[in-house]
Amino acid sequence: MSASSAFNDEKGGSSNVGEPEYGHDPASGGIFSSDYKRHDDLKEMLDSNKDSLKLEAMKRIVAMIARGKNASDLFPAVVKNVACKNIEVKKLVYVYLVRYAEEQQDLALLSISTFQRGLKDPNQLIRASALRVLSSIRVTIIVPIMMLAIKEAASDMSPYVRKTAAHAIPKLYSLDPEQKDCLIEVIEKLLADKTTLVAGSVVMAFEEVCPERIDLIHKNYRKLCNLLIDVEEWGQVVIINMLTRYARTQFLNPNMNESLLEEGGGEKAFYGSDNDDDTDDEEDKEEKEKKKTEATAIVKRKPYVMDPDHRLLLRNTKPLLQSRNAAVVMAVAQLYFHLAPKAEVGVIAKALVRLMRSHSEVQYVVLQNVATMSIKRRGMFEPYLKSFYIRSTDPTQIKVLKLEVLTNLANETNISTILREFQTYIKSNDKDFVAATIQAIGRCATNIGEVRDTCLNGLVQLLSNRDELVVAESVVVIKKLLQMQPEQHSDIIKHMAKLTDNIQVPMARASILWLIGEYCEHVPKIAPDVLRKMAKTFTNEEDIVKLQIINLAAKLYLTNSKQTKLLTQYVLNLAKYDQNYDIRDRARFIRQLIVPTDKSGALSKYAKKLFLALKPAPVLESPFKDRDHFQLGSLSHLLNAKAGGYQVLPDWPEAAPDPSVRNVEVPEWTKCSSREKRKEKKADKPFYSDSEGESGPTESADSASDTASGSESGSGSEESGSGSESEESNEESESASEEDEEEEGKKKKKNVEKIKARKPVPESESEPSSGEDVKKSEKKSKPRIGSSESESEEDDDSESESSESEEEESEEESEEETKKKKKTTASKPPSKPPKKENKKEKKEMSLLDFDDFDPAPSPSQVTPLNNFLSSSLVTDLEGLSLTENVLSPTTIVPSGNLKTYELLHRITGEGLSVEYCFSRQPFSPDPHMVAVKIQFTNSATSEAKSLHMEDAKLQSGMRIKEFPEIEVLPAGETVSVVMGIDFCDSTQAANFQLCTHTRKFFVSIQPPVGELMMPIFMTENEFKKEQGQLMGMNEITEKLTLEEKCQGEHAVVQRVTTAANLSRVPCGSDKECRFAGKTVTSGSLVLVSVVTKEDGAAQLTVNCEKMVIGTMLVKDILQALTQ
């Protein structure tokens, strides 16, 4: 009984969704009474005051929903529990509510107030889930409430709630499209959000609500590009797809010049010779010059410069090709396919081939896209040909797609391998697959003339195959191939004529008959005989065959009426009485056309022309041809039909829209220092944006006139004249710097002689390295460059022993001890020891494997203040620095140096004065927060009670971790507490209220930019490498004159570390001080270097991914060093 009722229930659930439920009406009869009873006990449980009973009931109800059974009649009983204290009951009620609210709108309204209350809850999860459920209830009447809730949540301080708000936008939009304008405002606001958590969701909302409002993206474009790598994977997919579309509207086609040249036809050759200029021979130099000018004229007509923002997108998406998520990889692949210069698209092939190892569904989608791509860019996948070989265990649909790709990849060089592979496929037991293989062979044969005969012969052999399907497919393909060159193949036609006796597949028979009819002149003897046989069996043939028999008869009548007149008459007569009226009509029509009678019209004169016209050979082409007008990776592309909501991928614009729309407003002084400089440079050097890292030219403009601050940049400036292009130029510059090194090696020799004893070591070390092959792996060459850099510097600044010996040291660990002794005698001791210690530390780390030591970005090493750390660690460190006398004292900021700021003055605070300082210690509850030490001093006469903070007003993304409440602060006492603030790497103030038991004070803490970072340890080489990666707009250089008191190295270090929470990076040269840190919230690197010269002149360089931070930091450090 129960089983059968369950069965009924299930049926009901599946078919009656949305209809009034029978269970609803008490008079609906006895059959469902058992349901009633059961539901009654559920209701009883829900009404009880025991949470466990309620939970049990809700679980049963949700299980019913999950199975698709109907539980809507329980709505009133369930909705009562919406405010239940038990969180799981509450969640299950939400689930129920969302499922049935649409059907029971009036009752659903009862629950709304609960959610409105929830929206104000201090727990962010509760706020978020209240919004989630509220927005999921599809009841039109609450649209205004939803709108209000979304607006409010969009400025919530919890990014999770804001994310939920972004999710709610499309929900509301689908419920009431009228709200679009209001929603766009919210989207605009959320697009400006700086947290990664929100980015994906809001772009999703953007795509659903207002994908046409591309202008909203401008200001957020760069931010989205930069956040991308940290956004969760699903958001990445959505953002990348959107940015692809955006880029298509805003940038110019990077392959524009190519297509221009291709159109130019003859001019293409000039371009080629232009390229060859590198290897120029003296004799035709003149001629080439002439051509060159012509060629440049073409280029000048439309000089293409890639917008740096375009480059930014390509650069920032590339690492995502390594994602584990196939959808992300595909998204990047399509982005590159649609946006990248031709030469760079190749990188995606490897990643796509990797996806072929994934689940078969993933393979299916990837192969579809590869099939489309391989038509346009065959070369890209050619190296991976074998990855598309077919296994007998592949599902048929995968096999067919792989075949498609293999066919697309076939060319003169690999066709023999492919055909050999096809040969094994033809023997497969999967006949659909065999048929597809035969078609593939046919396509290869049409595309590649050289193998046409081979293919044809192979196919003819298949005609004797035992499987009809195979034969039929071969016939059809052979027919198509023969159409291309019928004269040479009459023997094949003859062979096929014989097959009519055996082949029964209608399509194949029809094809053979058509072929014989079409080329009856090539087989004059056999054709009539075939017609004779066919006439005999006419009545038993399939319709499609009958039509071809009529055609054959007609054609023979026209060419060879003597032999076939009677046969034709006979066939036409048979057809006249056929059951199928198509065939009857055809027969009548043809009779009129070919048999001359008195009445026959004008057409019969042209009968021969009509029937025996030369027919164009069929074009066998891929079904994937031109499918790339759909954005790849999309559903529409897969179906080859526009799916609902598909956004057309626009064509490239003719002229680039104004790129300045993407500029983000930054404070005044930032503007002048970074952005405008960039623009100027861009104007100067047309090739600027082509260079991969933007490093060369930017750098050179600043430093070429002055000291070369590194050989890398030096060589960059050399290259920039000739136009540094993409990665190759990097390699070149690397090699150049190695050459430099060789020279320097010689100079060094001299230096080394001065140092006497150590001479042979650097010599022998440097020589093989300078002689090294340029093509050596990047990994190896990089440290080399690092060292050569320091040498070149040293070169500029005349000889300096310390850097010299440091160079040796980096190469020769074992010599350290002796070196150290020498060092003590050397003139500049401070610059070296830290470096050395670092090195040693690192080595030790790896030897001991795991140590108590923490070299990671913990500032504890540099700021050994006493409150937070395990004191043992500090003493260890201090011990280290004392005994070995290596850790440079200057890297340690004495606590006395910490600047204190006033938070609350004694007067305004009515006796309570509050000061704060940035303690520069890791905030242990949350490493992304800046620790702020707050000191309360009660100078009033009475004690202050319950000191705590409330009501933080924070910019979006910022978070605060309150200090524990101070219960009592007796008069005259002082107490310190620590709170954490995540400033989101901005210098926006954190506002909050400081409360005592009687008063509330509005206060705000604004961090100097230097406090937004924490020190990290780096070796010199790491520093250089990182610095090399943070060039271009991430680098800010300023010249300055050091203040008198501050000309020593020690002073510089002290001032910089006071201004910013950075740690010293060892450096070979005493003319240069380097500092490293990372921002607290996002962990972006902050690198500072100060190069000093004679007379207090100095140059300050700050490299930071966050340009705003960088510029502000420059300002602060400048101030610190000059005042």
Next chain:
Amino acid sequence: MINSLFLINPSGEIFLEKHWKSVVSRSVCDYFLEAKEKALEPEDVPPVIHTPHHYLISIYRDKLFFLSVIQTEVPPLFVIEFLHRIAEMIQDYFGECSETVVKDHMVMVYELLEEMLDNGFPLATESNVLKEMIRPPTILRSVVNTLTGTSNVGDTLPTGQLSTIPWRRAGVRYTNNEAYFDVVEEIDAILDQSGTTVFAEIQGVVEACVKLSGMPDLTLSFMNPCLLDDVSFHPCVRYKLWESERVLSFIPPDGNFTLMTYHVNAQNLVAIPVYVKQSISFFECGSDGRLDVTVGPKQTMGKTVEGVMVTVHLPKTILSINLTATQGSYTYDNGTKLLVWDIGKLNPQKLPNLRGSLSLQAGAPKPEENPSLNIDLKIQQLAISGLKVNRLDMFGEKYKPFKGVKYITKAGKFQVRT
């Protein structure tokens, strides 16, 4: 994006449905069931089906169909990848992904699905975040829950949801801190009749089981990272450091996860650990055939080849077989015509051999193609590419963890054409 999800068992019964937007009647599945009827194998069902009002995107996994209903444009891989993530999540929570498991934990699966998507867009897919929201079932906890009335549902926002490392939750504590890494390499190969390699490549994966307290920052380096041609990473791996230094630096998720997958540069020839001598022949006259297969070790780097198994899909026209194996045992299912020969360890002195006669159905023609052999094998303590982990360093925590690396080579899609 994703409108609804249906779970369907192989016989076509819909046993779970979940809607994230308006309810879509389950009759929409009829289009899918129709396609499923047509397909010979479950894998042959097209992953994307176009119906008049919806698009159906489905995956077949663990003998279940996960069918999602889509109404508007969405990248198909997005949905497919997400469906797989659901299957993985069920596996992760309940130890396996099967119809019974889902039916037993219907409510919890439903709650999880509720958390994973919001309005059809992924909300929380990191297992560590989910596990804080809805705690996985354990016997102890269910006892405690019944006694105390507490629930499996968390009431605060999981820390992972807000942090920049959502894969790891804060406050992990272990008494034994351990980190194990399995380097598993699979050889994909196609050999032709004569035993020459048509195509071979090595795909590897580094599976990690990390149970470390606090926020450890690990660095794993290889002796020969240049072997790795193409890699993909768990999101925790710092890509920049890999690019510049070829080391894996990461703050690991808690528990089991796939750290990286890689592809070994195929330019260096792939060592094929076994060779297969086979002859399968059918006599032109009469309805008979012979099968003779021998497997022997080839390039094994001195290790023992274990778990060798040969699987053959015999032609449909086979009536019966009569074989003898010198080692191991074979099973044959006459319904599916699947012959499985489980050899076990390969002994170089005495090569295992399987031979005997095949009889065809009377009057059936000689099969055109000989069935190909699929080989399975396992070699312990060997990464066939030669990849070696150099060292594992931990920063950020003070304790000393136990560390271990294990290498295994397996056959992937290893096929011998006959």
